[in-house]
Amino acid sequence: MTTDATDTAAVRSLKVPGARLHYEVRGEGPLIVLVGAPMDAAAFAPLADLLATDHTVLTTDPRGINHSTLDDPEQDSTPELRADDLFRLITHVDAGPAVLLGSSGGAVSALALAQAHPDQVSTVVAHEPPLIELLKDREQLREGTEDLVATYFAGDVTGAWRKFFAQADIAVPDPVLEQMFGGERDPRQVADERRWFAHEMRASTYWQPDLAALRTAPTRIVVGIGDDSAGQLCDRTSRALAQALGTEPTTFPGGHTGFVDTPEAFAARLRTVVGGPQRAKS
Template sequence: MNHTTTVTTGSLKVPDATLHYEVRGQGPLVVLVGAPMDATFFAPLADLLAADHTVLTTDPRGINRSPVDDPGQDSTPQLRADDLSRLLTHLDAGPAVLFGSSGGAVSGLALAIAHPEQVHTVIAHEPPLDELLEDRERLHAATEDIIATYLAGDVMGAWAKFMVQANITMPEGAMEAMFGGERDPRVVADEQRWFAHELRATVRWRPDLPALSSVGTRIVVGIGEDSAGQLCDRASKALAAALGIEPTMFPGGHIGFVEDPARFATRLRAFLPGN
């Protein structure tokens, strides 16, 4: 059955930034968050969940419609967690289930540590927690090389190195199609901010594992069924092992919620209130 989802947009001034956010539906609160992915990537999944939930999405600070006062400020997990806390307080609709993907999963974990009363469940989908891996020093050195390559102007080279480190194989011609030729200036600006001011702080963040185990927030570690052997697969398994829980498999790969939102929503609903 086709239906139109009403989307209410707003902005919230927070320290050093203004956050764009979107709210859909009615019911228990679900937050969908990425980093650097903005709210647009989550819209199809949010529309599906809004049938019986209030769904909050947002552009992280410095990305798309959430400008920062100081463009040189780094986007850390702690800052993004504080932003999410302020959004939840502003909406006065929690406690929430938070689904965070990639850097958004790191933001969600940081929120659970800082403000566990605001999130009763955090589903951390493929957080890039390099700090939990035994080869973290090698990974950090590779990340610095990737950032330096990008800032030197070699966009394709930086992305090629990133994919190698992530152990993600791209179809032939995909890199050129995605990162070559004429590109959307906004996409380029968000990409530049991610390489220069977000990537390092995200992958170098080390969660307080005893705190995560004791805060009372349910932590679910999600891994894509198609992500076997990738860097985020390794990091997610390391997090689950450190917390003494089994990881949960989700459809698709690192961005399965974009590739097949209907199938992903079905899996995600198992962790939502009333299911």
């Protein structure tokens, strides 16, 4: 075991079928798991530090991302595989059942875990899952996804991201895109990005949840939406999911990455939400 640069996290790894997972543990108390896909553990570190004052907080790099290595680098990252990884991590740290905050593709992983192992998660906060199959314009969105992936692998990285943000209904000026994705870039970031385009984006966004299983599971499902996400694609998918589950969406500070941009406000809201009443089952 080593100590992370934050001085609050124990950094460890766990061998699972087909991969070795990097994970970090902070604090003591009831277990909260914070997970993204492809976003890694480092992005959740500020939020994790805030929650670790009275919780055990588990963060991880999803398989194939950053420090989590694969036996087969060409393996696709499916929600089912990532859910199994989370199940194994929660079992390994032996502090469950857990509250799980999943954001974006991590929200898809969290929902897949609630389907497969509802006994391991007392509450899932699915923050802006990009489940385009729940939308009426899903065919158009699939075509757009295939086009932006093809653009990426044709070598036009900035162009692919321009199409991605346009489809997500997120306004990013061209100079910002060039600054973010043009010129010299960190090799690790590029490798993770390439894996996401090749092996993860489709599996996450085309995934179809078992709505009946989620409606009847003992796990409390909270669908989260950023205050600043109105009109964006993940606002639409999240509202469609909440409607399908017979719940109302819950708002969180910021936008799609509010937990990164305003971690203090996000932590306060998360504490309120996970301490709230259990959802009535029908």
